[in-house]
Amino acid sequence: MSRPGWRQPVKIADAVASTLQRLGVEGRVRQHEIWRVWPAVVGSQIAQHAQPHAFWHGRMVIHVTDSVWLHHLSMLRHRLMAALNEQLKPAEIREIVLRVGEVATAPIGPSPRPAPPEPTRAIDPALLAEIERALAPLGDVPFRDALRQLWLRASRESAHSPGTTGHSQPR
Helix, strand or coil, rough: CCCCCCCCCHHHHHHHHHHHHHHHHHHHHCCCCHHHHHHHCCCHHHHHEEEEEEECCEEEEEEEEHHHHHHHHHHHHHHHHHHHHHCCCCCCCEEHHHHHCECCCCCCCCCCCCCHHHHHHHHHHHHHHHHHHHHHHHHCCCCCCHHHHHHHHHHHHHCCCCCCCCHHHHH
């Protein structure tokens, strides 16, 4: 028996996407993909000497370590733009601006996944599988692990509350 006013469940990926769009930050989140794909697109040698610094209205500013790299990458600018836009579909970069500036000592990119702080052995394996299926469409989005941890924490809390079944959805 369904209760009045309850909506049908939606995939978490769809809920996150619609929330980002409603808040007007969907474009900004997409732009951060540039920083994530940069090392894979340009390779480790270039990533050690050049890194994205800013992105605004299709213009990407890249800081390089010195004038030698500035000259080298100015020759590769159109190739870099094409390769980045291929990864970012739809294409977002219309212009690349190179500047000598501060470059982090280690290449940027996705950080290694931290070990979950809380053990998951008390959670039902079926629920774990459900969580993984729901989060799978998010890919390597940085907040994927945070969403997983929140969902697991909510499941643990509901499992320890009197009168609950341990599932995260209301019954």
